[in-house]
Amino acid sequence: DIVMTQSPASLGVSLGERATINCRSNQSILYSSINKNYLAWYQQKPGQTPKLLIYWASTRQSGVPDRFTGSGSGTDFSLTINSLQPEDVAVYFCQQYFGTPPTFGPGTTVDV
Amino acid sequence: QVQLQESGPGLVKPSETLSLTCTVSGGSIRGYYWSWIRQPPGKALEWIGYIYYSGTTNYNPSLESRVTMSVDMSENQFSLKLNSVTAADTAVYYCAREVGGGSYCDYWGQGTLVTVSS
Numbered sequence: 001d002i003v004m005t006q007s008p009a010s011l012g013v014s015l016g017e018r019a020t021i022n023c024r025s026n027q028s029i030l031y032s033s034i035n036k037n038y039l040a041w042y043q044q045k046p047g048q049t050p051k052l053l054i055y056w057a058s059t060r061q062s063g064v065p066d067r068f069t070g071s072g073s074g075t076d077f078s079l080t081i082n083s084l085q086p087e088d089v090a091v092y093f094c095q096q097y098f099g100t101p102p103t104f105g106p107g108t109t110v111d112v
Numbered sequence: 113q114v115q116l117q118e119s120g121p122g123l124v125k126p127s128e129t130l131s132l133t134c135t136v137s138g139g140s141i142r143g144y145y146w147s148w149i150r151q152p153p154g155k156a157l158e159w160i161g162y163i164y165y166s167g168t169t170n171y172n173p174s175l176e177s178r179v180t181m182s183v184d185m186s187e188n189q190f191s192l193k194l195n196s197v198t199a200a201d202t203a204v205y206y207c208a209r210e211v212g213g214g215s216y217c218d219y220w221g222q223g224t225l226v227t228v229s230s
Contacts, residue, residue, distance in 0.1 A: 050220045
């Protein structure tokens with residue numbers, strides 16, 4: 001199985017500041033022939049269902065604010081939240097879907 | 113807006129079978145892949161497998177010998193059975209809709225805690 005790691009485990013950010021979460025896979029999840037990275041990011045607020053934010057490493061899901069940006073390629077990826085808002089307090093986790101089974105990172109808690 | 117809701121017993125005895133159902137509302141099961149994902153306490157999410165609306169399945173090799181998924185299009189539901197459970201199967205179980213088999217999930221249920229204990 002492809003192993004996903006995330007750093008940091010938790011992150012405190014002031015309102016209006018930038019938060020950056022890192023995700024790493026232990027093998028490349030880039031499908032070179034189509035130049036797509038098989039990585040998704042999710043947000044889970046306390047007591048709520050997980051919400052898809054980003055897929056193909058950098059494509060924002062419909063309705064997701066543009067302060068959320070996904071980047072990276074190969075084995076190293078980042079989710080950046082520009083100008084953190086109170087409603088962004090949540091756990092964020094990455095998922096690779098290049099290999100079977102799909103696997104998830106352990107999550108990063110973002111709070112103010 | 114598609115919504116998913118898990119239902120089933122919250123407590124299962126060791127060696128017995130865990131059974132959960134996911135009811136889909138706001139959209140049809142037809143044409144999509146539907147998955148089960150779980151999260152043991154303090155651990156990362158684990159993909160259990162998916163079922164296509166036609167009944168085709170794909171399970172996590174680590175659980176394949178104990179998992180069965182089924183779909184009921186008339187009820188717009190799909191189900192999970194996990195047999196011979198142990199305490200290690202204690203987790204929050206989520207149902208979700210996948211965009212393609214073994215892919216990312218665009219809709220998730222709220223999750224249901226299943227505890228394996230005598």
